[in-house]
Each structure stands twice: as structure tokens, then as C-alpha cells.
Amino acid sequence: GAGVSQSPSNKVTEKGKDVELRCDPISGHTALYWYRQSLGQGLEFLIYFQGNSAPDKSGLPSDRFSAERTGGSVSTLTIQRTQQEDSAVYLCASSLNYDRDKQYFGPGTRLLVL
């Protein structure tokens, strides 16, 4: 079946604008994860969903970041009033269940804030 897909693949925006990133997980996967990777840096965990619920949102970098998941499927990560330090690759992954199953990653969204 299809893997994890993310859109857009690339996004260039101006500082102060809002952006919305989308993740379509593998069908049937109940767990969905968002990560961020800044240029040349390691991976930073942002948030995960089990179904439509995110047990802990404290990994989001600031209150400008929000995430939601509807219907146990598609998730959106929204960044309001973008800043240059938000520039990074935003990665989404999904797994059958949280905490016990292999994660499958999407190709990422490359965000550049000018």
C-alpha cells in the first residue's frame, strides 16, 4: 500500500505568515508523529497522536505551533506568525500503534522562512 505522504514537499514563506503542513499516514495506522530537523542538525520530536488525541503537547517549540488530527487519519501542523528559526524539514511518521510498532516516515516538508 501507499506510504506516508506529506504536503507540500517544499514551502517558502515570509516571516510573519502562517503555514499549514499536512501528513497522510499509512491507512490503519493509529499513531502519528511529527518531528523537526533543522539544517545539519539532529531530530527533534514535536508531538504524537494516538487516534485523534495528543497526550502531551509540551514538545511543540512554542505556542505558535499547533497540531490536530481528525478521523484518526490526516494530521495538520500549523505554524502561526512564522519566524526564520522555524526553517527546517518537518517530518511525519506513522505506526500501527504507539510505543510498540515500527515507525514509517514520510519524505518531509522543507520549510524556508525568509
Added chain:
Amino acid sequence: GIQVEQSPPDLILQEGANSTLRCNFSDSVNNLQWFHQNPWGQLINLFYIPSGTKQNGRLSATTVATERYSLLYISSSQTTDSGVYFCAVDRDDKIIFGKGTRLHILP
């Protein structure tokens, strides 16, 4: 919070060589995973291994949870093994990554 340290940070090997990558973590964890990020940025989960030993082809991993470390073994390395290997641990609804080991296999 939990600290995850990977070693070595960089490794350059000749094709055909074997290697061992290490991941130390500072506290008990719910699970541990190894990932490979290829030079084009694609991430692949290699092992989900909270404890014990698993093997997949030329790769194997061992986690000794009581001693808080995990090892990733790569045997008969190939140029396609190049990239960054990340270890990640899971605790309290958070996933913490190490900084990775950058592996470069020379043909």
C-alpha cells in the same frame, strides 16, 4: 530529562568492514529504536528493540536495558550503508533522539 548519547559521532570505513555503533541512555525507557537517514534525507526504521537482540540481514542490534545501552552492528558494510544512524528512546510520551553517528563507507 533523559540524555541519549551516541558514539562515535563520525565513522569512515572501507567497504566490507564491520562496525559497531553505540547508544547510551541515562534512565529507564519504554522502548528504543534505531533509524538510518540516507544521504538524501529519507529516514528508515531499522529496529524496534527495547531489549534483547534482533537481526535483519547484515544488521543486528542488541539492547541491554538494565545497563542502559544499545549497540547496532553492521557487517560487511556497503556504500549504501552510508548516512546517519540515530538512536531514539521513548519515555513519558516523548521521543528523545541522540545526535547520531555519521557513517561514510568508502568504495
